[in-house]
Amino acid sequence: MEKQSYDAKDITVLEGLSAVRRRPSMYIGSTGSRGLHHLIYEVIDNSIDEAMAGICNNILVMLNKDNSVTVIDNGRGIPVKKVDKYNASAVQVVLTKLHAGGKFGGEGYKVSGGLHGVGVSVVNALSEKLKVEVRRDGSVYRQEYKRGEPLTGLKKGESTKSHGTVITFFPDPEIFEEIDYKYEILATRMREMAFLNQGLKITFMDNREDQEKKEVYQYKGEIVDFVKFLCEKKDALHKKIIYISNRDTYHELEIAMQYTSGYAESIFSFANNINTTEGGTHLSGFRGALTRTINDYARSNNLLKERDENLTGEDIREGLTAIISVKLKNPQFEGQTKTKLGNSEIKGFVESTVNAKLSEFLEENPSVGKVIVNKGLEAARARSAAKKARDLTRKKSLLESSTLPGKLADCSVNDPQFCELFLVEGDSAGGSAKQARDRRFQAILPLKGKILNVEKARLNKILNSVEIQAIITAMGTSIDEEFDIKNARYSKIIIMTDADVDGAHIRTLILTFLYRYMPVLLKEGYVYIAQPPLYQIKSGKEVFYAYSEKELQTVIEKLKGAKSEVQQYKGLGEMDADQLWETTMNPETRTLLKVEIEDALIADDIFSTLMGNKVEPRREFIEKNAKEVSFIDV
Numbered sequence: 001m002e003k004q005s006y007d008a009k010d011i012t013v014l015e016g017l018s019a020v021r022r023r024p025s026m027y028i029g030s031t032g033s034r035g036l037h038h039l040i041y042e043v044i045d046n047s048i049d050e051a052m053a054g055i056c057n058n059i060l061v062m063l064n065k066d067n068s069v070t071v072i073d074n075g076r077g078i079p080v081k082k083v084d085k086y087n088a089s090a091v092q093v094v095l096t097k098l099h100a101g102g103k104f105g106g107e108g109y110k111v112s113g114g115l116h117g118v119g120v121s122v123v124n125a126l127s128e129k130l131k132v133e134v135r136r137d138g139s140v141y142r143q144e145y146k147r148g149e150p151l152t153g154l155k156k157g158e159s160t161k162s163h164g165t166v167i168t169f170f171p172d173p174e175i176f177e178e179i180d181y182k183y184e185i186l187a188t189r190m191r192e193m194a195f196l197n198q199g200l201k202i203t204f205m206d207n208r209e210d211q212e213k214k215e216v217y218q219y220k221g222e223i224v225d226f227v228k229f230l231c232e233k234k235d236a237l238h239k240k241i242i243y244i245s246n247r248d249t250y251h252e253l254e255i256a257m258q259y260t261s262g263y264a265e266s267i268f269s270f271a272n273n274i275n276t277t278e279g280g281t282h283l284s285g286f287r288g289a290l291t292r293t294i295n296d297y298a299r300s301n302n303l304l305k306e307r308d309e310n311l312t313g314e315d316i317r318e319g320l321t322a323i324i325s326v327k328l329k330n331p332q333f334e335g336q337t338k339t340k341l342g343n344s345e346i347k348g349f350v351e352s353t354v355n356a357k358l359s360e361f362l363e364e365n366p367s368v369g370k371v372i373v374n375k376g377l378e379a380a381r382a383r384s385a386a387k388k389a390r391d392l393t394r395k396k397s398l399l400e401s402s403t404l405p406g407k408l409a410d411c412s413v414n415d416p417q418f419c420e421l422f423l424v425e426g427d428s429a430g431g432s433a434k435q436a437r438d439r440r441f442q443a444i445l446p447l448k449g450k451i452l453n454v455e456k457a458r459l460n461k462i463l464n465s466v467e468i469q470a471i472i473t474a475m476g477t478s479i480d481e482e483f484d485i486k487n488a489r490y491s492k493i494i495i496m497t498d499a500d501v502d503g504a505h506i507r508t509l510i511l512t513f514l515y516r517y518m519p520v521l522l523k524e525g526y527v528y529i530a531q532p533p534l535y536q537i538k539s540g541k542e543v544f545y546a547y548s549e550k551e552l553q554t555v556i557e558k559l560k561g562a563k564s565e566v567q568q569y570k571g572l573g574e575m576d577a578d579q580l581w582e583t584t585m586n587p588e589t590r591t592l593l594k595v596e597i598e599d600a601l602i603a604d605d606i607f608s609t610l611m612g613n614k615v616e617p618r619r620e621f622i623e624k625n626a627k628e629v630s631f632i633d634v
């Protein structure tokens with residue numbers, strides 16, 4: 001992309017910071033784990049912008065022992081000159097005025113969208129303390145802030161020939177529920193950024209006590225490396241990853257893709273490094289051109305007979321893993337979460353590029369072409385079988401709410417807003433749960449043993465599974481393209497399984513199904529995991545429950561001297577109805593883990609690792625994560 005000069009004068013200002021502290025969620029989405037991570041992303045995004053401007057090639061992110069975060073880059077450095085209008089340095093304007101990132105108005109390039117690019121001032125506002133150090137114009141400059149307020153002016157220090165910015169911030173415990181960074185989530189994001197910005201080196205160091213780790217992400221091979229990485233745990237159908245790129249004055253486009261033997265479609269699109277989870281013009285351009293090009297290729301090579309119908313887009317995308325990344329000068333972000341690219345001109349640019357270059361690739365690599373068409377044909381056959389199965393099932397149950405599954409103990413209240421559905425492992429635990437529940441608003445659906453692994457089956461088979469049918473009918477939403485959240489019969493769906501390996505497996509199977517066929521439930525925060533206790537500690541007449549090893553130790557320490565009796569719960573069935581209610585189901589006393597998919601890329605990766613065809617990555621993953629019960633951020 002073209003470089004542009006930019007300076008203090010270009011900074012336009014919109015609003016003060018008190019609004020941010022008053023309503024933090026408006027700016028960072030939440031004050032939970034996701035919002036906390038968002039602070040880090042916000043600072044990194046600014047460094048990445050420097051990389052996109054062609055200045056910065058090195059970023060270091062550190063989680064410090066004192067729970068602060070440091071981000072160092074060798075970009076231009078935040079401008080330091082005085083902004084007359086505010087009678088303050090540009091650094092201070094950038095850090096104290098909303099949207100003063102310099103990416104609004106002015107001559108500088110503009111990238112940000114959605115929650116991204118709310119500006120480092122938001123990070124400052126939500127930090128107990130923030131320190132900034134800028135190397136620029138021959139000197140080092142420093143300043144400190146407390147909850148968004150400068151403690152001093154910008155101080156000029158020693159001279160330097162280098163350039164860049166160091167920001168250290170302490171997220172404010174008054175704002176955040178808990179300051180606990182999740183290494184894996186942050187690491188995935190940084191790896192993603194390194195994939196999308198060829199050559200950029202991102203070092204991630206976790207310096208927190210007892211969890212010291214360091215990783216360096218730097219990729220030389222365009223986004224091909226990204227797809228290679230995503231497919232490592234999948235079973236690829238062709239060796240060579242397809243790579244397409246193009247650029248003109250205003251746009252850059254890169255696509256990398258590979259087919260795998262799975263059934264899911266894993267296409268991830270980005271615009272200016274922002275994961276456009278709601279898609280947009282670049283994605284629809286890609287999809288349209290892909291469908292057309294593959295059909296044309298299949299026809300002209302006689303792989304599709306004259307009497308055959310064209311393959312649908314869905315058929316052609318089955319098992320496809322792809323990254324599509326565009327960079328453009330004035331991205332328009334739309335949609336509910338501002339992650340849908342709206343620039344209409346990019347659609348044609350992507351279409352014509354894919355039409356030309358993908359056909360060229362297929363002509364040069366006919367064996368790959370054949371594999372792709374065959375995969376599509378197979379998907380088409382399965383689709384028509386599935387449609388028949390689905391039509392049947394639908395008639396039988398999916399749409400008729402009067403035929404709720406026999407095993408479901410429904411609640412008496414009708415308003416979904418107040419209702420919860422418990423998916424319970426096993427008939428016996430299901431029985432206790434039915435006794436324990438508050439039948440007014442809690443419904444129980446016992447599931448027998450392992451449900452079908454949907455990662456290894458196509459829709460027709462999935463719909464034949466009694467357990468899965470029961471989940472679908474109970475929820476009332478239908479699935480896939482017919483899914484409609486408006487028909488949800490409950491606003492919480494709570495997975496309650498034993499606290500052992502089998503329980504974890506069943507939970508993963510259910511989550512996999514929900515993720516692939518009812519993803520909106522996950523995205524909208526409908527899905528929870530119940531937390532049954534692991535231990536009961538009895539001391540005289542007192543009863544305590546411990547939900548982890550650590551809690552058990554704390555309880556035992558507290559009871560020092562007193563005689564106590566510890567019982568380990570191996571399954572839900574070992575609790576009587578009262579205990580189950582008190583510890584796990586009563587909204588007043590229970591804790592639920594909300595399943596949040598912070599990053600679809602992580603989720604896709606986890607589900608293909610855990611549920612896909614390859615055994616080795618699964619073993620590695622389980623060994624690595626054996627101690628962590630939940631691998632999805634909750």
Ligand code: 0RA
Pocket residue numbers: 005006007043046047050073075076077078079094100101102108120165167
């Ligand atoms: C405003 C304007 C410019 C850069 C930045 C802010 C900037 C912010 C951060 C935050 C972390 N690292 C950063 N690096 C730069 C443009 C500067 C120019 O054109 O010289």
